[in-house]
Amino acid sequence: MTELARYVQLHPYQVLYALLALCGLLVINEVRHALEKRTLRRALLRPVAAVSAVATSPAPGAPPKAGGGVGAVLGTLLVIGAAFYLWPLIQGQLGPSAGAAPVSQALSSGTYRGLASGAVGSANITLHLNLLSEPKTVQVETPFGTYGFQGEIRPQTGGTFVSGQLVDGNGLAFGSLKAHVTSTQVTGTIGAGPVQGNLDLRR
Missing domain, CATH: 1.10.287 (Helix Hairpins)
Structure with a gap:
């Protein structure tokens, strides 16, 4: 379940x-x-x-x-x-x-690269994570620019659940990110409103 x-x-x-x-x-x-x-x-x-x-x-x-x-x-x-x-x-x-697994096992850091695929096409996505230090940081590189992250980072069994908004340098919301991060891959969704793409990123 x-x-x-x-x-x-x-x-x-x-x-x-x-x-x-x-x-x-x-x-x-x-x-x-x-x-x-x-x-x-x-x-x-x-x-x-x-x-x-x-x-x-x-x-x-x-x-x-x-x-x-x-x-x-x-x-x-x-x-x-x-x-x-x-x-x-x-x-x-x-x-x-x-x-849940211990925080030291659930949290991960590194760079993940791959595609976000949806109904309107696909795009190259690079996700930079630094979850083992304080403050934890998440940065997303898309064809439209590089964005920071504001939201929830929660350890779960076998990985970390990341859910929140992508923001630009001025703090304006660009879209949303919901992903499950493991030591080897990232799965989930990224997009704005109903236009969502499924993430398939690998470390």
């Missing part, structure tokens, strides 16, 4: 898009099922009405609750979505204190 929580932390937009797509499919399926149920009920009631006059005025029954079914599906999806986004927060509060 820790790996799932880490994936959600590093890829929040991908998880959100997947949940929205799943929600749309389930709603469409629920509407189709309700229409089929209504058609079937009308087909079954038609012969009964022709047999006797008594059958033409049956006791009123509850109409198909298509809206209720859709509401139940949406409620379930909201619960699942909340669980996806709350679980990393719970892991951040409980996980590191319960089973």
Whole structure:
């Protein structure tokens, strides 16, 4: 479950898009099922009405609750979505204190190089880390310039979780960085808003 929580932390937009797509499919399926149920009920009631006059005025029954079914599906999806986004927060509060590696093993320093690949293309990224000293520093070189980092640096089992904003020399935010750093590689996302690229950096 820790790996799932880490994936959600590093890829929040991908998880959100997947949940929205799943929600749309389930709603469409629920509407189709309700229409089929209504058609079937009308087909079954038609012969009964022709047999006797008594059958033409049956006791009123509850109409198909298509809206209720859709509401139940949406409620379930909201619960699942909340669980996806709350679980990393719970892991951040409980996980590191319960089973994290020692800070000396989790933190790392060095230079990592590779690509950030996304829907709009890919770009060369160089990440400079100095996490073994105080203050800890993170610097990112992109095709658009070199940026500093402001945010959270948290030791985790097998590495370090880095999450925050990339800022220029004037302190203005350029984008965001969410990454899991190990002694050999960096994975995660970098970008601005919904335009995100998946990191694949190696030491």
